[in-house]
Amino acid sequence: MEFVWLLFVCLVLYQVDCTSILCEEGFCRNHRFKEGCSTPAHECRINNATHTGLWLPSPTICNCCEYCLPFYGKESHCSAGGPGTGVTVGRCGHGLTCDPQQLTCVRMSSKCHTAQDEYDARHLRGETGALEQRPLCDGKGNYAAFHCVPAHTCFCQSEDGERIFGERLNLGATTMQNMHCGCSRFNYKIRKSISPGVRFPVIGPRCTADGNFHPVQCIGRTCYCVNRITGKIRDEKSINLNQDPISKLPCYNAELDLFPNQSEGKPPYNYTTPCYEHMQAKIDIIKQAEENGFITDFFTTVSECMPDGTYGRVLKTTNGTKICVDDRGHKIEDYEAEPNTENYENMDCKCAKTSFLMAQSNERPICCKNGNFRKIQCRRGQCRCVDSDGRQIGRESADVTTLSCYNPDWKRC
Ligand SMILES: *[C@@H]1O[C@H](CO)[C@@H](O)[C@H](O)[C@H]1NC(C)=O
Numbered sequence: 001m002e003f004v005w006l007l008f009v010c011l012v013l014y015q016v017d018c019t020s021i022l023c024e025e026g027f028c029r030n031h032r033f034k035e036g037c038s039t040p041a042h043e044c045r046i047n048n049a050t051h052t053g054l055w056l057p058s059p060t061i062c063n064c065c066e067y068c069l070p071f072y073g074k075e076s077h078c079s080a081g082g083p084g085t086g087v088t089v090g091r092c093g094h095g096l097t098c099d100p101q102q103l104t105c106v107r108m109s110s111k112c113h114t115a116q117d118e119y120d121a122r123h124l125r126g127e128t129g130a131l132e133q134r135p136l137c138d139g140k141g142n143y144a145a146f147h148c149v150p151a152h153t154c155f156c157q158s159e160d161g162e163r164i165f166g167e168r169l170n171l172g173a174t175t176m177q178n179m180h181c182g183c184s185r186f187n188y189k190i191r192k193s194i195s196p197g198v199r200f201p202v203i204g205p206r207c208t209a210d211g212n213f214h215p216v217q218c219i220g221r222t223c224y225c226v227n228r229i230t231g232k233i234r235d236e237k238s239i240n241l242n243q244d245p246i247s248k249l250p251c252y253n254a255e256l257d258l259f260p261n262q263s264e265g266k267p268p269y270n271y272t273t274p275c276y277e278h279m280q281a282k283i284d285i286i287k288q289a290e291e292n293g294f295i296t297d298f299f300t301t302v303s304e305c306m307p308d309g310t311y312g313r314v315l316k317t318t319n320g321t322k323i324c325v326d327d328r329g330h331k332i333e334d335y336e337a338e339p340n341t342e343n344y345e346n347m348d349c350k351c352a353k354t355s356f357l358m359a360q361s362n363e364r365p366i367c368c369k370n371g372n373f374r375k376i377q378c379r380r381g382q383c384r385c386v387d388s389d390g391r392q393i394g395r396e397s398a399d400v401t402t403l404s405c406y407n408p409d410w411k412r413c
């Protein structure tokens with residue numbers, strides 16, 4: 001755990017400002033006057049659908065000149081580099097790669113591009129639904145950081161398109177601008193790359209419910225304010241929990257503090273959550289048992305907490321049933337499942353949570369008793385099949401019996 005944090009600190013915190021060493025003001029004016037600059041590629045000044053480029057620091061001393069890296073369009077000539085292939089001045093644009101045989105820019109082959117192609121083919125055949133979204137890919141051909149279900153919510157996804165922690169109400173463009181999922185993706189990567197090799201869950205940076213970085217991050221007992229998109233420490237001011245509560249930090253936001261009672265009363269203060277405490281207690285028991293010579297494989301299933309430090313949407317109650325809960329652990333309506341039932345085993349509360357976020361809407365989804373999405377959802381006289389995340393699959397229809405997921409018992413689940 002410490003190791004990961006150190007890594008995070010090194011990556012994020014100590015970025016030395018190297019530019020101020022030699023390149024003081026006036027140097028470039030002088031340099032440009034004496035040495036001159038070559039004219040940058042014109043693409044960056046145009047930036048239309050066919051001519052685009054990226055302004056970059058120029059590979060000249062102190063980056064004095066302007067430098068434009070042009071992006072080649074689909075089917076344009078490109079060079080893969082190597083002897084005799086000429087000098088590469090630009091590169092293939094977003095989502096494109098240089099085909100080494102043809103030496104032209106072609107679409108990268110990736111899971112996300114394949115999904116887009118499949119969508120496009122179905123769209124041409126008129127088989128896509130009104131609330132179905134074409135998959136969004138990034139410039140590297142990976143899935144974009146989030147997926148939005150029209151009229152519902154947007155949720156974070158991994159580069160492979162797997163849904164991950166982080167969801168917020170879909171309010172169109174503003175939501176998309178504020179949803180970056182950097183914290184959620186960071187935690188996902190830690191879990192994928194580090195956690196398999198360690199015995200106990202690794203705790204990454206704390207996220208907020210939408211998958212952004214929580215403005216307050218603590219390393220040991222010292223807490224800082226960070227940028228919510230990048231996770232980088234914003235300023236020098238820090239507090240020590242042995243004297244001050246996190247509410248003393250300038251970036252403290254009571255709305256984002258799920259457990260404000262930790263800032264009340266007398267020091268020492270804490271910045272933890274019931275799930276983390278529970279996890280720590282369990283780890284302590286295991287370690288204690290080991291010291292006493294017990295074989296502990298039996299216990300070693302320490303369940304992980306969500307990146308916001310909570311237990312997640314599904315909570316096991318003391319009497320053995322499962323319920324759906326919100327960020328603060330409060331029960332959402334009366335979603336519930338009894339042990340040893342199918343409803344219990346596959347309970348995910350995704351619909352309950354989406355519906356909870358849509359509390360103000362009059363077009364909330366219909367959820368099963370266990371909080372999962374009902375497979376058929378209807379809206380404005382049209383019904384559609386949805387997956388476990390509420391995403392439409394295929395065309396909608398006014399007649400439910402024609403839907404591929406239809407089952408005579410469709411209303412009960
Ligand atoms: C982009 O700008 C270039 C140069 O001005 C022009 O030749 C080209 O037709 C423009 N493309 C589009 C799609 O407007």
Ligand SMILES: *[C@@H]1O[C@H](CO)[C@@H](O)[C@H](O)[C@H]1NC(C)=O
Binds near residue numbers: 259262274
């Ligand atoms: C704060 O509240 C949580 C849940 O509401 C509770 O579990 C915890 O014990 C409380 N902590 C303190 C210090 O009162």
Ligand SMILES: *[C@@H]1O[C@H](CO)[C@@H](O)[C@H](O)[C@H]1NC(C)=O
Binds near residue numbers: 262266268270
């Ligand atoms: C912080 O945690 C410590 C140890 O669990 C506890 O003694 C202390 O009361 C907590 N402080 C607050 C303000 O809840």
Ligand SMILES: *[C@@H]1O[C@H](CO)[C@@H](O)[C@H](O)[C@H]1NC(C)=O
Binds near residue numbers: 317319320321
């Ligand atoms: C279990 O507890 C929940 C609330 O915590 C309650 O709604 C439910 O009725 C209880 N179930 C049984 C079988 O006692």
